[in-house]
Amino acid sequence: MNHTEKLVDLLAEAGLAGRGGASFSTARKVAAAQDSRATLIVNACDGELDAAKDWFVVSRHLDELVHGARSITSDVRYAARRGSPTLNLLLAAGLPALEVPDRYVASEESAIVSIAHGDFARPVSRDRPLVFGGKDAEGRRLRPTLVLNAETVWRVSQIIHNGPGWFRSFGTPAEPGPRLVTVAGAVHHPGVFESAAGTPIADLLRRAGAAPYRAVSVGGLSSGFLRAAEIEQLRWDSEVLMAHGCTIGSGVLRVVGADECPVEYVVRTLEIAAAETAGQCGPCMFGVPAVAADFAAVAAGDAGRVVSLHRRLGLLPGRGACHFPDGVAQYLAGALRVFGDDLDAHLGGRCVAEPDRRNAHAS
Numbered sequence: 001m002n003h004t005e006k007l008v009d010l011l012a013e014a015g016l017a018g019r020g021g022a023s024f025s026t027a028r029k030v031a032a033a034q035d036s037r038a039t040l041i042v043n044a045c046d047g048e049l050d051a052a053k054d055w056f057v058v059s060r061h062l063d064e065l066v067h068g069a070r071s072i073t074s075d076v077r078y079a080a081r082r083g084s085p086t087l088n089l090l091l092a093a094g095l096p097a098l099e100v101p102d103r104y105v106a107s108e109e110s111a112i113v114s115i116a117h118g119d120f121a122r123p124v125s126r127d128r129p130l131v132f133g134g135k136d137a138e139g140r141r142l143r144p145t146l147v148l149n150a151e152t153v154w155r156v157s158q159i160i161h162n163g164p165g166w167f168r169s170f171g172t173p174a175e176p177g178p179r180l181v182t183v184a185g186a187v188h189h190p191g192v193f194e195s196a197a198g199t200p201i202a203d204l205l206r207r208a209g210a211a212p213y214r215a216v217s218v219g220g221l222s223s224g225f226l227r228a229a230e231i232e233q234l235r236w237d238s239e240v241l242m243a244h245g246c247t248i249g250s251g252v253l254r255v256v257g258a259d260e261c262p263v264e265y266v267v268r269t270l271e272i273a274a275a276e277t278a279g280q281c282g283p284c285m286f287g288v289p290a291v292a293a294d295f296a297a298v299a300a301g302d303a304g305r306v307v308s309l310h311r312r313l314g315l316l317p318g319r320g321a322c323h324f325p326d327g328v329a330q331y332l333a334g335a336l337r338v339f340g341d342d343l344d345a346h347l348g349g350r351c352v353a354e355p356d357r358r359n360a361h362a363s
């Protein structure tokens with residue numbers, strides 16, 4: 001058994017799954033990379049809204065990150081956003097860095113592979129998983145490339161040092177191992193926290209010093225929302241979150257404070273999504289800006305756009321070359337589920353969270 005085969009067995013025994021959002025088996029990815037002699041790109045872009053855990057790993061655990069990456073292959077590059085402190089640290093350490101434009105979809109797995117091939121920073125449709133190489137939709141050759149999130153690679157190093165038993169002493173049997181959570185928004189101590197699946201979400205919020213809050217956005221633009229009243233009962237667990245229209249994703253909890261207008265927050269976030277389309281696919285290029293405009297109009301009191309909002313929302317999922325429009329649809333569906341009453345109040349010219357401001361708008 002060679003070195004990589006031993007590593008694959010170790011990772012399989014530990015049950016490590018990717019920490020970037022897809023939660024795919026790292027052992028299977030590394031095995032495929034070995035078979036295809038793939039190059040490795042460590043994704044340290046913190047691509048999700050409010051995410052900071054890649055920065056946490058690079059700034060605090062760089063040696064272990066490098067060890068984890070080199071244990072997979074000697075052919076490694078580190079992707080980070082242009083102008084970010086993460087990129088500066090990687091460059092200062094003399095590591096081979098890949099600069100990624102500071103845009104949401106540019107840090108998507110296939111967009112990073114596209115950049116590594118000298119092409120545009122946008123997702124590419126491909127005929128098979130990128131770890132096997134192949135051709136993109138325009139017929140350009142793609143070298144076999146494995147993309148792993150920075151936290152995933154750090155965990156590889158920890159498993160090598162501490163063993164699969166140590167790793168499985170955290171989390172749940174279905175989702176073993178420690179995992180990082182970024183807590184942002186209406187909290188006194190925003191930042192990155194060590195956690196594990198099965199932890200009560202309320203405990204995570206307390207650790208970050210959450211102020212009184214109305215709801216929590218879970219997983220940024222590719223997941224949904226939880227009401228404050230639900231959160232006391234819920235654990236940080238994929239199955240539990242799925243039942244509420246959310247995913248763990250890349251581990252972000254953004255707290256919407258009690259004095260914050262959640263409708264305005266969703267309007268702002270959808271504006272970001274609308275500006276982020278890479279302009280390749282119709283549902284993304286036209287659909288995402290259209291639902292963002294519909295939602296903003298409804299938030300401003302235009303009841304005539306409600307039907308259009310729901311109709312267009314139904315047209316988003318499953319039609320882009322990447323999952324960006326699916327994520328936006330899930331996000332907006334979650335917002336409508338949790339903030340439906342707030343949106344109704346806006347239609348009536350009121351705002352539950354900011355009554356003075358809404359009344360000022362109306363007068």
Ligand code: SF4
Pocket residue numbers: 105122123124277278279280281284285319320321322323324325
């Ligand atoms: S869905 Fe949007 S982000 Fe994804 S490939 Fe198409 S245009 Fe690009």
